[in-house]
Amino acid sequence: MKVRISAPDHKSSAKRVWGLILGWIVLALLWPPLLPAQDVSELSSETPPPTLKSFDIVGAETIKPKEIKKQLTIPLPSIWPWKKDPAFQKANLQADVEQLKVFYRTEGFYHTRITYEVLKHDGEVSVTLYINEGPPIKVTQIEVKGTEAIGAVELADLRDDRPLEPGDRYNKSDYEQLKVNYVNYLQTHGYCHGKVEGEVFLDDKLNTARIVLNVIPGPVCYFGATTVEGEEHTPEYLILNKLGYQKGEKFSVKKIFESQKNLYETDLFRSATVVPEDVPKDRTVIPIAVKVQERKRRSVKVGVGYGDEEGPRARLNLRVRNVGGGGRILDLETKYSRIDTHVIGTFKNPQIFRSNFDFLAQAGIVHRDLPGFTDRSYYTQERFEHNLPWKFRGYFGHAFEYARPSDVPLSTLVLLQETEPGRLYKSSMVIFGVTQNTTVNPSDPIAGGRINLGGECALDFLGSNLEFYRTVAEVRRYHSIVKDVVFSGRLKFGIITPIQATQQIPIQRRFFSGGYNSVRGYRLDYLGPRNPSGDPLGGEAVIEGNLQTRVPVYKKFRAVGFMDFGNVFFMTSDIDLGQLKYAAGVGVNYLTPIGPIGLYFAWPLNPIDPSEDTFRIHFTIGPSF
Secondary structure, eight states, X not given: OOOOOOOOOHHHHHHHHHHHHHHHHHHHHHHHHHSOOOOHHHHHOOOOOOEEEEEEEESOOSSOHHHHHHTOOSOOOOSSTTSOOOBOOHHHHHHHHHHHHHHHHHTTOSSOEEEXXXXXXXXXXXXXXXXXXXXXXXXXXXXXXXXXXXXXXXHHHHHHTOXXXXXXXXXXXXXXXXXXXXXXXXXXXXXXXXXXXXXXXXXXXXXXXXXXXXXXXXXXXXXXXXXXXXXXXXXXXXXXXXXXXXXXXXXXXHHHHHHHHHXXXXXXXXXXXXXXXXXXXXXXXXXXXXXXXXXXXXXXXXXXXXXXXXXXXXXXXXXXXXXXXXXXXXXXXXXXXXXXXXXXXXXXETTGGGSSOEEEEEEEEEEEEETTEEEEEEEEEEEEEEXXXXXXXXXXXXXXXXXXXXXXXXXXXXXXXXXXXTOOEEEEEEEEEEXXXXXXXXXXXXXXXXXXXXXXXXXXXXXXXXXXXXXXEEEEEEEEEETTEEEEEEEEEEEEEXXXXXXXOOGGGSBXXXXXXXXXXXXXXXXXXXXTTSOBOOBSEEEEEEEEEEEEEETTEEEEEEEEEEEEESSGGGOOGGGXXXXXXEEEEEEETTEEEEEEEEEESSOSSTTTOSOEEEEEESOOO
């Protein structure tokens, strides 16, 4: 049988291939119209999610609703009516409920049940969270082992400061803080490698917890050599002098933190870290690495504000760092207000000639326009400063002042016979004093305080034509009563006594009181003796005091309640505590980046003139310069 094989027709094959390709193209173009009809609106957009109109929590007793809301990730509606309600997703709420159950376990509630109800109406939902806390886990025993390295007194203090005690509700944060307290003690008293291990024996049927801590102090450690990195213009000896420890001293984390704080207070560094180097656990000498990054050589600060007594006020400050090297700082400051305008230059040379003394030189021009007089003065001062124990700082030096009073009422001149308008008063003074500043967060103090005690003695053999002795003592304290509630107090006492040929202190050197920065509720400089026209005369002695409580209201709004007292006495022999004037008031302020904005109402409790002294309103923007 013969099989015939024909040769392929290449032209026919090519036509078939091109035909298939053309067919696929036509089919692709015609396919969409053949699809089933679909709603265009369904393709273009989806139904928007509902908005959350309200969110309520029912049943929360031990853990307050405010704390519960902090644990939520879903956005909550605002109390402000102009803010748009957030979108609501049920899945996010379910995830938050599960997270809340975990949160309650960390707070000592192992039987908490949480349910929720969602009500929908016209694209809005209202959510109610129902919480049944259940019985809490109570601490029955706290056992601490390995405390042989801790002294009896310190051990008693640690026991008194324990965040958890038998009978308290167990919670994880207080348990961790309990361990941290012992670790802090160890690392502050030489035990660099000290650690604390802990176990919690929890019975969720009996709802009890027994805590066992094992204190492992390790060997006593000492500070080793210190290396400094990153300094360019600041000398290394200045940096080492700011460290709160010496090589060979017993290791202390507290001294490391103090050293870091001291470096920042120089204002020479934008970054300063003091870090113990990692060493083996059996090594007792701990090297320290200090790493710094210097700040820009020049900086400018601008401040603006307003006060009902000062009116608009503005300040411009130029600071130049490391002038000629050596950590020297030059400040040029100008200020303008209705009652006080000045230009002041300050030069500070730390550790002059590599000694333990800092040198400060200052010169300024001051113009004051006060209710009782106008004054223009020029002054200079040079002083040496030195650190003293307990964070005190002492100083001594010399000051020179030229002052020329003017615009003094005639009835004032009759009573102050040694006040001569237009006369140039020259005071050459020895100055001395001590200061202490332990204020925590100076821009918005919450703890610590300040102590200032200063003296001036102007004598004729130094070149003075005005001779006197002046001293002022002032103490400020801040104390946090509970979280964010701050109680503050201030007490000031000052005297100035004429000596040698001077029989009476002229008006520009006398004390004045009354107004926003002293005793609120009274007019500026209104306290103390006055002439027949009511103009203040000032006095040779002053007493002032303030008591104030600041309470948070909402976010950065704080309510303020205060009581002030004080008076000015014509002569030091006239001091009489029974003549003190009192004022009380309330106010509110809001903390902003440029300082607090405050509105205060003050009432005199024993007014000088009941018809005039009714109440005072003080409105301020920005800090007092």
